[in-house]
Amino acid sequence: MAFLENHIAVVTGAGSGIGRAIAAGYAREGARVVLLDVNEGAAAEAAKEIRDTGGKADSFALDVTRREDCVALGKEIAGKIGQVSILVNNAGIARRNGMLGADEAVIKDWEDVIAINLTGVFNVTHAFLPQIRAAKGRIVNIGSIQSFVHVRTPSSPAYTASKHGVLGFTKALAAELGKEGVRVNAIGPGFIETPLNAQTRATNPELAKTFIAHTPLGRAGKAEDIVGPAIFLASDLSAYVTGSIVMVDGGYRAV
Template identity: 85%
Template structure:
């Protein structure tokens, strides 16, 4: 039997990269997928791809920073698709600007990154929480190696703060929602080749080399590398796992 049969899974940032890979992986395991993305066209294309593979998928446009929109989408999903039992908070942005740049850029980075990467996780979770509590669901938040460390390579303190916040939010929710049978965990990707960092990889290959040289497995990750851990955390294979983060970083944090 498929590991996620009879589940309805919501994935944010599902139009590309890690979110798209997780959505496809969940569909292969029998879940009905709801793909949410600010890029409505990308989400629709990803949903169509799942349906073309005989999976079940619907897509909706969503800006996770807009709390009222999150609530409205949750109501739409409940009415059109059904009760959600899996939520993957994947939507996020990354910028590699430090704290000592131009004031306007520093402030803009902070506001945008925290709004999407941290407050967005809160907004979507809060909107779908009644369904998740009612169905003893599971929540998977996408953290980072920067949930623990601030990289020596150029990196935004706002991004590091947001991913530390995601891990803290994960632990707090796991402690609060355990009594409702809701499991809350996170995944900590390392250097994963996605559209999010495509321009940086193309313009600064030396930066990518720094990451890979520090990674014991000797390669960058692919979005598909996140799929197995995401299936594990959403399925009954992890029935007694909550409040944890599964690192998918090729061993980066071991050295």
């Protein structure tokens, strides 16, 4: 039996990178996957790839910063597809700018990063929570090594703050919902090669070298490296795990 059979799983930011890999992995494990992304075409393409390989997948456009849209889509999915039992909050952006630049840029970076990476997690979770509670389901939030540390790369206070917030939200929600049988956990990726950081890797190869030099496994991660932990946290394999974060960082935080 597949690990996620009879589950309906919603994955945000599923049009590319980690979200796309998790959606495909969940489908391989028997879940019906609902891919959400602000880029409707990318989500539709990823869903088609899943269906072409025998999986079950649907896609919808969603801007996680729009709370009313999150609520409306949650109701639409419940009506058209069924009760969601797994939610993966993956949608996010990264901007590695500090506090000492032009005021307009500093403020915009803060507002955009917090709106998507932290408030977006709240918006989507709040919208799907009635279904998750009814199903005694599972929530998996994508944190970061920056849920703990401010990495030694170009400054990113907004990103660091947002990912600290995701971990705090994960723990608070786990404590609140545990008695209802709902489990809430996070994954902490290290340096993962995705479209999100492709431009940075291309224009600043020294940045990648800095991360890898501090990583005991000596390589960057791939989106597929996140899939196994995501399946574990969404499945009954982790039936007694909640309020935790699984680090997938090649050992970055060990040294």
